[in-house]
Amino acid sequence: MLKIGYLGPEGTFTQQAAQRYTRNEQEADLVGLPNIRETLMAVQRGELDLAVIPFENSLEGSVNIVLDILAWEVDLMILDELVLRISQTLMVSPGANWKELAEIYTHPQSAGQCRLFLETHLPQAKLYLTSSNAEGANQARRKGKTAGAIGPLEAAEIFGLETVLQDIQDKDNNFTRFVVVGKDTNHIPAAHNKTSIVFSTEHKPGSLACILDIFNLWDINMTKIESRPSRGQLGRYIFFIDIDGHYTDPDVRDALTMVQRKTNFYKFLGSYPMAETEQNL
């Protein structure tokens, strides 16, 4: 039986993504881990076969710690991706009046997705950022009627909170992209594929433009570019790029060979089936 870790505990959006993912899989044992690093490290050490982790949100952007760990600390591949619509729910202890909340507990990503809501409707409440939305709900329950939490509807049920308002994110168009990572290197092409890489270029003018021109030259569509500090010097970056196509496609293979030649750090992060919702964008 496959052992699949997710960013836990129970009651997180990532648990929902993991459950969705395993619907298409053979039997699987789902394990909630306390944070993203431990989840990824458990796969790296072979204690888990796969892990499901949040990667990017349409309002809040990339989950930086995932990018940093994939680039520097582990040798794992992205094997699949899922896109889920995220609905944020405000929850309170039974009987509490949400307009009088003094404290809000939630994950930074959820807080970022509900910034305007919090500033407009709960300006008096202090915001406490927690390691997961489930932990936020847990804290709110412990603190009592002055504390609320924001997160998935399911967390309210698990922690015995009342849901007050649903869909409180600042924009309806709130989607999170989750990725499934593992050590498997047997990437069989699907109908529509995506490939992820990370690299750094020489610190000279035009070096990033040169890389993007390579993809143009081979008519490869770039679907994402994201920079992160190289952790060396302020002003030096590494770049995460997603492109359409599978590394076994001759054009993708040739373009990536050229990219490797023109970069001083290069890491292949996987070829995997494109999530269905993204094909429909």
Add this chain to the structure above:
Amino acid sequence: MLKIGYLGPEGTFTQQAAQRYTRNEQEADLVGLPNIRETLMAVQRGELDLAVIPFENSLEGSVNIVLDILAWEVDLMILDELVLRISQTLMVSPGANWKELAEIYTHPQSAGQCRLFLETHLPQAKLYLTSSNAEGANQARRKGKTAGAIGPLEAAEIFGLETVLQDIQDKDNNFTRFVVVGKDTNHIPAAHNKTSIVFSTEHKPGSLACILDIFNLWDINMTKIESRPSRGQLGRYIFFIDIDGHYTDPDVRDALTMVQRKTNFYKFLGSYPMAETEQNL
């Protein structure tokens, strides 16, 4: 007298940056604001002349909320920048044993800069992320001997905490770039200048490469590129780019004119003197 806001309260790294900035200025009245949005909005409404806010850290990357607000919510210019070396200090209530801390209060950026330290030395401590490091120190003081805080040395003094360990960030090379924003549009060129813009391109292959090629064509060095979600659809982005040079330089002016022609959203964010430390990199 100039009224200059900063991300407060007293005891934050941004206060240090604001104090450093006003050393070169005429008399100024420094005002600590509770969060980044309120700081920027106060300048937008004309209640402050200028604001000093954190922009980018060499370990943790850009401060996303600053990018988002500058792009979408205000009409402000970057007028200056400062780069400060950031030293993170672990502080506790007088007499507390730091190895037995159950809770750590700190700002997300500081937590990110000390991730390995926390995982190695304080794996048992729960992490609570606060709106500022000063607020973290304040919380730690209120919670008593089981709680610690991470932040600038000055915060320990202000909140009556004892400093336990200094320089606990994961890498010594920890610098934060602060920017000074205001409504002034009179940007007199200095000896070395930088220009910041934000834009989005058409959603078609090669459109970002086209923009970078423009800078190449005019021999303009790009010092930073950062993407943020366009907040519309997952997979659509806006791009923040910094280039060397001042908008009154003929080459910069001509290149930016061409960039405007090739983008469907474009906003000039200012030309300003390059920080001294960056010239020495």
